[in-house]
Amino acid sequence: MLRHLTLVAELTKYKLSIAVALSSVTGFFLYSNVLGQGLLFAAAGVFLLSSGAAALNQYTERKTDSLMERTGNRPIPSHRITDNRALLVSFVFIASGSTILLLNGLAPFFLGIINVLLYNLFYTRLKRKTILAIIPGALVGAIPPMIGFTSAGGNLDHPYILAFSGFMFLWQLPHFWLLIIKYGKEYNAAGFATISDWLSEKEIRMLVFFWVLFSTSLLLLFFALAESPSYAIIVPMILLNILFIILFYRLLFIRQREGEIRGAFIVINLFSLTIMILIIGASIFNII
Secondary structure (H helix, E strand, O other): OHHHHHHHHHHOOHHHHHHHHHHHHHHHHHHOOOOOHHHHHHHHHHHHHHHHHHHHHHHHOHHHHOOOOOOOOOOOOOOOOOHHHHHHHHHHHHHHHHHHHHOOOHHHHHHHHHHHHHHHHHHHHHOOOOHHHHHHHHHHHHHHHHHHHHHOOOOOOOHHHHHHHHHHHHHHHHHHHHHHHHHHHHHHHOOOOOHHHOOOHHHHHHHHHHHHHHHHHHHHHHHHOOOOOOHHHHHHHHHHHHHHHHHHHHHHHHOOOOOHHHHHHHHHHHHHHHHHHHHHHHHHOOOO
16 A cells, blocks of 8 residues: 555655645735635645646656656656556546635636646647747746635736746746756757757856846845835845855856756755745735
8 A cells, every 4th residue: 555655656746746735825825814725725726736737747758758767767667557547646636636726716726727738738748849848837837826826816917926926937947957957968868859959058057047046036026016015024035045046056156066956956946945935924924
């Protein structure tokens, strides 16, 4: 039983799905600090939907996954689960997550369905054809906060959710580029279109750094232009940004050794996690 649960957890990328669910919780708290069923349904629905989408993605990409060392040990290419069972797991999770989101209204439900389609129909299919596939791929990370926001009763034209989802969209792109730095040769060998066809590794590192710098600056601007900006959140945000940029720069350009890209991944994910925790805390204490 434990072996099967572990296999399902690996197939559904549960750690990533938890992070995606947290972004929906952050979106919820951008509009409301009221705990209740709406928040629970948003978190659970997005977690299940993200899990199902991840499983469907592994089913769709099972052949190319088998061509790369990084993905060759995933459940399907390693033959630890059959294609049909993986597809069934995907269907169960997607159906369950969609049903739960529907309890919060039509907007969260349709946003969830759109996200599954963006990930598994557009992004997955475009990856082999164009480097612009990262655009629908990044949109996948921007929609979960919108699901949380609409679950709380908010409208998508609100500046808070537009700003935060915009940040999450921009924040996804460096993840793709960092993967190319580390696994670019594998992606090329598997037939994927990558930015390494156009830029050198040094140029990709520069692109990643300045893109991150631009993204964090926009996030600070959002808090500075809030209706009632509070130094209780602006000051920690500024200090966090400074610390992050210094550490990220060191990982990309100074500590040139094996494992620095993995370290950059960890840092960039910890930064977004900290941002979400700050926003949730600020909402609970009525700072934003």
